[in-house]
Each structure stands twice: as C-alpha cells, then as structure tokens.
Amino acid sequence: MPHHARCIPFARSFALACLAVLSGFPASAKVTRHDVIIMKNGDHMTGEVKKLENGVLYIATDYFSGSIGLDWLQVAKVESTGGFQIVTKDGKRTAGTIEKVSEEEAPGKDFEIHATSGEVHASSPDVVSIESQKKNFWRQLTGALDFGVDFTSGNNQTALTSDASANYLTTRWMDSVSFTSSFSGQSGGSQSNLVEFQTLDGLFMSRNSFIAGLW
Numbered sequence: 001m002p003h004h005a006r007c008i009p010f011a012r013s014f015a016l017a018c019l020a021v022l023s024g025f026p027a028s029a030k031v032t033r034h035d036v037i038i039m040k041n042g043d044h045m046t047g048e049v050k051k052l053e054n055g056v057l058y059i060a061t062d063y064f065s066g067s068i069g070l071d072w073l074q075v076a077k078v079e080s081t082g083g084f085q086i087v088t089k090d091g092k093r094t095a096g097t098i099e100k101v102s103e104e105e106a107p108g109k110d111f112e113i114h115a116t117s118g119e120v121h122a123s124s125p126d127v128v129s130i131e132s133q134k135k136n137f138w139r140q141l142t143g144a145l146d147f148g149v150d151f152t153s154g155n156n157q158t159a160l161t162s163d164a165s166a167n168y169l170t171t172r173w174m175d176s177v178s179f180t181s182s183f184s185g186q187s188g189g190s191q192s193n194l195v196e197f198q199t200l201d202g203l204f205m206s207r208n209s210f211i212a213g214l215w
Contacts, residue, residue: 035059035080037070045070049080049098052130073125076102083133085169086113089126093204095133095170100124131169143167157186176200 037045037059047061047068056069057078078100086094096115103110103124111127113120143166150159165178177199185191202212 033080033082035078035082037075038077039070040074040076049078049082049084049130050132052127057130072127075100075124085131085133086127087129088122089128092120094120096120098130152186155186155189157184157189159184175202 033048034046035049037047037049037057039045045059045061047059047064050058050060050067052058052072055072057072057075058067058069060067078098080098082097083095084098086096086098088094094113094115096113099112099114101110101112106121108123109121111122111124113122143164146161146163148159148161150161151157160183162181163179165176167177168175177197179198180194180196182194183191199215200212201215
C-alpha cells in the first residue's frame with residue numbers, strides 16, 4: 001500500500017488551522033457598526049467600514065447584500081469607532097481608530113489615526129490600505145475550509161479531499177497556516193493518502209518588504 005505524507009509538527013499551526021473553521025464564516029450578515037461616510041458630492045452613507053484596498057473603500061450596509069466599493073479619492077469624511085490596521089506610503093503600519101475630514105478642514109493632514117501611542121496625521125491619498133483590527137486574537141483570525149467527496153460507481157473508487165487555512169495579521173508580523181489532506185482508493189485496489197501542514201511566518205520591514213520563513 002503506497003503511502004505519501006509530509007507533516008510539520010507545529011502545535012500552533014494545528015490550532016490555527018482548526019480555528020479557521022470558526023473564523024472563516026460570519027455569524028450574521030447584519031452590520032455591527034454604523035460608521036458615517038460622506039462623499040464629496042454630498043451623498044451620506046451609513047455602514048460598517050471593512051477595508052481600503054487598491055484605492056477602493058469597502059463598506060457593508062443593512063440594505064445591500066455584501067460589501068460595496070467606494071472611490072477613496074471621492075470620500076470627503078469618515079467617522080468610525082472600529083479598530084483598524086493602517087499602512088501608509090512611507091511603510092508605517094499603525095493600529096487604531098480612524099477619522100477622515102475634508103481636505104479644506106485640514107490640508108495635507110485630512111486623515112487621522114487615533115492610536116494608543118498618540119495621534120497620527122496623514123494625507124488621505126498616502127493611505128495605502130486599511131484592514132479591520134479585531135479586539136482579541138481569536139476574532140482577528142481569518143480562514144477558510146473546503147471538503148470534497150468523489151465516488152465512481154464503475155470501479156468503486158472513492159476520493160476524499162480537505163483543505164483548511166488560517167491567517168493572522170498584526171502591524172509587526174503575520175502568520176499563515178494551511179492544512180491539506182487527501183485519500184483515494186478503490187475496492188480491491190491500491191490506496192493513497194496525503195497529509196500536509198505548512199506555515200509561513202513573516203516580520204514586516206517596510207510596506208513592500210518583509211522577512212519570512214516557510215516551514
């Protein structure tokens with residue numbers, strides 16, 4: 001019976017992969033905050049700020065299914081009580097609550113981060129990304145879980161596959177774990193199994209560079 005396996009015995013990796021099942025699925029589609037977003041044309045929106053990515057601010061609302069994207073350069077004001085991780089063009093990573101005022105109110109410093117170490121001011125075009133920052137370790141985890149079964153009646157062949165992944169991100173480091181397993185075989189024939197763990201740990205050096213280790 002051929003058998004193929006590669007396993008990295010990391011207790012942390014196993015725990016993160018298992019917890020991805022819980023963190024990968026939202027408990028409810030209803031938003032938990034009502035942040036205020038005002039566009040430059042005067043439109044007002046109320047919802048939960050999710051993230052800023054590639055110049056698009058994503059928010060979730062009670063009246064739209066899924067997140068909607070707004071042009072960040074067209075956003076005049078943001079008032080939010082949520083915690084976020086913010087990356088600016090100079091490579092700095094800061095965690096805290098955010099506030100954006102109009103350019104007329106604070107020329108060149110219209111974006112403010114309320115961090116535990118103090119207030120950080122920046123120009124909104126210099127803000128590269130905004131990611132949600134949860135209050136504890138478990139809620140900060142993100143992940144996914146896939147499971148598949150395939151059966152062929154002609155030769156009684158069965159194949160089972162499962163994949164799980166978990167990710168954790170801070171302003172200083174990141175950790176990513178993946179787990180893959182598969183089984184295939186048929187009645188009276190050969191069988192094969194695969195179990196694989198993989199973890200990637202990284203330390204941020206700047207916005208575009210970090211040191212990482214793959215295990």
